[in-house]
Amino acid sequence: MEEDEFFGEKTFQHCCAEFIRHSQQIGDGWEWRTLKDCSEGYMCKTHFQIKPETLMSHSGTSACVQTCLPIEEALELPLDDSEVTETTTGSQVIKYEYHVLYSCSYQVPVLYFRASFLDGRPLALKDIWEGIHECYKTRLLQEPWDTITQQEHPILGQPFFVLHPCKTDEFMTPVLKNSQKINRSVNYITSWLSVVGPVVGLNLPLSYARAASEDE
Amino acid sequence: MAEEPECALQLPPSSTTDGEGPTEVSPETATPEPPSSAAVSPGTEEPAGDTKKKIDVLLKAVGDTPIMKTKKWAVERTRTIQGLIDFIKKFLKLVASEQLFIYVNQSFAPSPDQEVGTLYECFGSDGKLVLHYCKSQAWG
Numbered sequence: 519m520e521e522d523e524f525f526g527e528k529t530f531q532h533c534c535a536e537f538i539r540h541s542q543q544i545g546d547g548w549e550w551r552t553l554k555d556c557s558e559g560y561m562c563k564t565h566f567q568i569k570p571e572t573l574m575s576h577s578g579t580s581a582c583v584q585t586c587l588p589i590e591e592a593l594e595l596p597l598d599d600s601e602v603t604e605t606t607t608g609s610q611v612i613k614y615e616y617h618v619l620y621s622c623s624y625q626v627p628v629l630y631f632r633a634s635f636l637d638g639r640p641l642a643l644k645d646i647w648e649g650i651h652e653c654y655k656t657r658l659l660q661e662p663w664d665t666i667t668q669q670e671h672p673i674l675g676q677p678f679f680v681l682h683p684c685k686t687d688e689f690m691t692p693v694l695k696n697s698q699k700i701n702r703s704v705n706y707i708t709s710w711l712s713v714v715g716p717v718v719g720l721n722l723p724l725s726y727a728r729a730a731s732e733d734e
Numbered sequence: 735m736a737e738e739p740e741c742a743l744q745l746p747p748s749s750t751t752d753g754e755g756p757t758e759v760s761p762e763t764a765t766p767e768p769p770s771s772a773a774v775s776p777g778t779e780e781p782a783g784d785t786k787k788k789i790d791v792l793l794k795a796v797g798d799t800p801i802m803k804t805k806k807w808a809v810e811r812t813r814t815i816q817g818l819i820d821f822i823k824k825f826l827k828l829v830a831s832e833q834l835f836i837y838v839n840q841s842f843a844p845s846p847d848q849e850v851g852t853l854y855e856c857f858g859s860d861g862k863l864v865l866h867y868c869k870s871q872a873w874g
Contacts, residue, residue, distance in 0.1 A: 654846075685870070688870050689835060689868070689870045692796050692798070692868045693796065693837065693840070693841055693868065696796045696797065696840055696866070700840070702841075704840075704841040705841075708842060709841045709843070712842045712845075715845075716843075716845040722842075724842075724853070724857075727841070727844075727856075728856070728857075
């Protein structure tokens with residue numbers, strides 16, 4: 519029983535490796551990074567997103583109502599080539615970086631992230647906040663199951679935002695226990711990231727779900 | 735695929751429970767006038783055929799989460815995961831501080847904008863989509 523509740527660094531690295539393997543198959547962009555002379559490593563991904571102003575106002579209205587406005591509709595409007603470079607119309611390209619590290623103290627993975635404009639200016643948390651789906655804003659404010667703080671990246675030493683890991687165990691344990699019951703292995707990283715990722719704008723393609731179950 | 739969901743509980747605007755005495759929740763208070771009540775409903779009125787607008791979803795509880803008396807629901811394809819979460823939360827009368835997660839394959843949480851129709855196409859079998867739901871502890 520203790521084996522399943524203990525998510526050690528080796529398991530972390532193994533799960534990340536499996537996760538990255540699938541990422542490579544689908545071109546999802548995740549990579550493993552290590553520092554020289556260091557057995558520690560982390561998983562990371564960079565992606566670029568166009569953030570037009572109109573998108574924000576749509577996401578504000580669609581969330582709490584049982585939504586009939588798919589986000590895709592909102593995206594169709596501003597994705598003109600001209601608007602990508604035209605900062606004056608309010609469209610901007612944002613670079614998001616997501617890093618998955620192992621926390622020895624909590625014995626769980628932790629999600630670090632940051633965002634910046636193409637000219638290198640970092641986004642403040644409140645700007646990142648605006649890009650978060652409305653339903654999560656409400657949740658995060660009401661239900662601090664994971665709070666966002668700014669911390670130094672343990673390996674890079676640079677400031678990142680972090681989804682605090684103290685509650686990870688709480689939502690992961692039932693899932694793990696359930697899989698144990700039916701004798702099915704779960705990729706901890708896949709499950710965990712599928713839950714926490716959307717909170718900060720990181721959505722995992724569905725194929726990860728299938729890949730995880732194929733690892734049985 | 736003209737299958738009939740076994741427990742076709744009406745999503746009531748008022749209290750019509752069709753004689754099913756719900757033990758965990760009382761529907762009349764759980765679902766106060768949902769804006770699109772047709773989105774999650776019994777499948778009996780649904781025309782069988784290839785162009786089913788609704789898909790059958792089987793909801794299973796994980797961990798200490800209360801079990802829904804009605805587990806099988808017909809859901810519009812375009813209903814999002816977030817919409818389903820909100821529905822289950824209301825149905826189970828969860829407090830605002832309780833979080834509800836939905837999983838496919840018992841382990842993967844689709845993003846909130848994901849439509850159940852897409853999930854059904856990817857993960858459905860035997861004419862239904864099995865989703866596990868799990869509540870996390872209320873904040874103390």
